[in-house]
Amino acid sequence: MTKKIYLDxxxxxxxxxxxxxxxxxxxxxxxxxxxxxxxxxxxxxxxLEESRExxxxxxxxxxxxxxxxxxxxxxxxxxxxxxxxxxxxKGKHIIISPIEHxxxxxxxxxxxxxxFEVTRLKVxxxxxxxxxxxxxxxxxxxxxxxxxxxxNEIGTLEPIEEIGKICKExxxxxxxxxxQSFGKIPIDVNKMNIDLMTVSSxxxxxxxxxxxxxxxEGTKIEPLIHGGGHEKGLRSSTVNISAIVGFAExxxxxxxxxHPVKSAKSGAKQFNRVEKExxxxxxxxxxxxxxxxxxxxxxxxxxxxxxxxxxxxxFWFSFIExxxxxxxxxxxxxxxxxxxxxxxxxxxxxxxxxxxGLKPQEAxxxxxxxxxxxTTEKEIDYVLKVLPKVVEKLRKISPFKK
Amino acid sequence: MKKIGPYTKKVIEYFKKPHNYGRVKDPDGVGKVxxxxxxxxxxxxxxxxxxxxxxEMIKDIKFETFxxxxxxxxxxxxxxxxxxxxxxxxxxxxxxxxxxxxGGLPPIKIHCSVLAASALSExxxxxxxxxxxEIPKELEEKHQRISKEKEEINQxxxxxxxxxxxxxxx
Numbered sequence: 001m002t003k004k005i006y007l008d009x010x011x012x013x014x015x016x017x018x019x020x021x022x023x024x025x026x027x028x029x030x031x032x033x034x035x036x037x038x039x040x041x042x043x044x045x046x047x048l049e050e051s052r053e054x055x056x057x058x059x060x061x062x063x064x065x066x067x068x069x070x071x072x073x074x075x076x077x078x079x080x081x082x083x084x085x086x087x088x089x090k091g092k093h094i095i096i097s098p099i100e101h102x103x104x105x106x107x108x109x110x111x112x113x114x115x116f117e118v119t120r121l122k123v124x125x126x127x128x129x130x131x132x133x134x135x136x137x138x139x140x141x142x143x144x145x146x147x148x149x150x151x152n153e154i155g156t157l158e159p160i161e162e163i164g165k166i167c168k169e170x171x172x173x174x175x176x177x178x179x180q181s182f183g184k185i186p187i188d189v190n191k192m193n194i195d196l197m198t199v200s201s202x203x204x205x206x207x208x209x210x211x212x213x214x215x216x217e218g219t220k221i222e223p224l225i226h227g228g229g230h231e232k233g234l235r236s237s238t239v240n241i242s243a244i245v246g247f248a249e250x251x252x253x254x255x256x257x258x259h260p261v262k263s264a265k266s267g268a269k270q271f272n273r274v275e276k277e278x279x280x281x282x283x284x285x286x287x288x289x290x291x292x293x294x295x296x297x298x299x300x301x302x303x304x305x306x307x308x309x310x311x312x313x314x315f316w317f318s319f320i321e322x323x324x325x326x327x328x329x330x331x332x333x334x335x336x337x338x339x340x341x342x343x344x345x346x347x348x349x350x351x352x353x354x355x356x357g358l359k360p361q362e363a364x365x366x367x368x369x370x371x372x373x374x375t376t377e378k379e380i381d382y383v384l385k386v387l388p389k390v391v392e393k394l395r396k397i398s399p400f401k402k
Numbered sequence: 403m404k405k406i407g408p409y410t411k412k413v414i415e416y417f418k419k420p421h422n423y424g425r426v427k428d429p430d431g432v433g434k435v436x437x438x439x440x441x442x443x444x445x446x447x448x449x450x451x452x453x454x455x456x457x458e459m460i461k462d463i464k465f466e467t468f469x470x471x472x473x474x475x476x477x478x479x480x481x482x483x484x485x486x487x488x489x490x491x492x493x494x495x496x497x498x499x500x501x502x503x504x505g506g507l508p509p510i511k512i513h514c515s516v517l518a519a520s521a522l523s524e525x526x527x528x529x530x531x532x533x534x535x536e537i538p539k540e541l542e543e544k545h546q547r548i549s550k551e552k553e554e555i556n557q558x559x560x561x562x563x564x565x566x567x568x569x570x571x572x
Contacts, residue, residue, distance in 0.1 A: 323470035342470035399466035
């Protein structure tokens with residue numbers, strides 16, 4: 001095996017060469033500071049505003065509702081802390097799910113230390129939050145509900161439209177972390193009643209070091225970073241123009257790839273059908289899931305069988321440990337990921353897998369394969385060929401057997 | 403040396419082709435350490451014989467391990483280090499020796515080498531106990547320490563450990 005197979009698109013994606021091409025002039029030619037009055041600055045400023053429009057367009061937002069940041073982590077921090085501090089006179093209660101990304105979990109812990117109260121809802125065995133649980137948890141002091149759109153580990157898609165509706169009715173801000181779904185699944189911030197949304201560039205073939213936070217007009221929010229007043233004063237810092245231009249180009253490419261097709265039923269409530277790339281990925285994903293569950297005994301799917309990202313697959317295999325599995329696969333040229341404790345700095349199993357009811361030993365045996373733009377059917381076939389052998393080998397070494 | 407993940411080439415070699423895995427038939431001693439909740443479980447089986455000088459030695463040794471790359475590599479290396487050694491020599495194998503044999507381990511994985519050393523001393527302890535032999539003071543102390551740690555973890559994860567025992571059918 002000479003060619004390597006990358007199946008960790010949920011961790012990060014390669015920058016699309018078309019994106020790189022568009023970015024290049026913004027390093028040494030169109031390098032101006034967007035705050036400068038001269039032509040260099042204005043050229044950069046124009047590129048910034050055009051990029052803002054592109055990103056706003058993909059989520060049906062207004063351009064002035066897009067704040068550029070340096071990462072999804074920063075966007076999520078800004079959403080939680082910014083809303084908390086701007087609205088603490090109304091109340092100090094925040095609601096999150098237990099399967100959020102660590103930047104939400106840790107930010108909410110920090111807010112607890114600052115005197116805020118955080119409710120962590122339960123999820124079912126698929127990782128789904130029940131909208132009625134959100135409704136029950138909201139009280140007079142609640143200022144923010146933050147539930148992710150798609151889970152980064154198990155790919156489960158949360159019912160954010162219903163949650164958004166509840167939040168709107170009860171007058172509570174609703175934030176969603178759409179880092180994994182933006183560009184893959186259509187999002188309409190109005191239809192879905194979203195007040196704040198985190199989106200990320202490097203998960204959709206754009207460069208690292210740039211992300212955005214959608215903040216609905218009229219939302220009361222405090223900045224994290226104070227300074228020269230960039231991004232409507234919500235995020236001071238000289239604008240990273242080359243990265244932002246790249247992000248916008250990545251969005252344009254995704255837009256082309258997932259252009260929605262009118263639904264056959266007129267007046268249908270659901271979104272217009274999405275074609276092309278996501279459908280291609282769904283087919284590959286389903287082939288991989290079916291193949292693994294058939295070929296490997298004692299293999300189990302994590303996450304919801306249908307309500308999941310087009311590109312996410314996550315299993316746990318009885319009797320073996322995930323880091324060993326990932327390194328074995330790496331030696332065979334396949335890049336994957338695991339929620340095992342042994343692979344984490346904290347030596348704790350994934351909080352997501354524990355939240356959906358897996359026991360630690362089960363979470364240790366987890367494997368995530370995430371597909372992307374350059375994943376081919378041949379690659380999936382290769383995985384289906386070698387994975388059963390790798391699992392079998394590790395099971396031979398393990399003291400646990402069926 | 404080129405590394406794979408956080409591991410040295412040697413660790414990966416042992417991991418790729420582990421030596422002496424499986425079970426020894428009718429073992430004279432078994433060392434069970436680690437726990438599945440934390441993610442590392444090592445079971446070490448030994449067969450004791452006598453060398454030409456009539457000293458007791460490890461005639462055969464095998465391991466079964468549930469765990470990460472480091473856990474598998476340390477298990478494998480300790481079987482190599484212990485095989486053919488007298489019990490006296492085998493008891494002296496410590497984590498430093500294991501780490502050295504592997505060309506190093508990432509700091510976060512040092513506990514795997516501790517685990518491997520514990521598995522061996524527990525297997526020897528088990529042998530002494532079964533044969534109703536006098537147990538050397540140092541070995542007894544080690545056993546007490548390991549048991550105490552085990553007890554603490556068992557208390558914390560009672561339910562899960564029951565399941566672990568069920569999973570290990572003969």
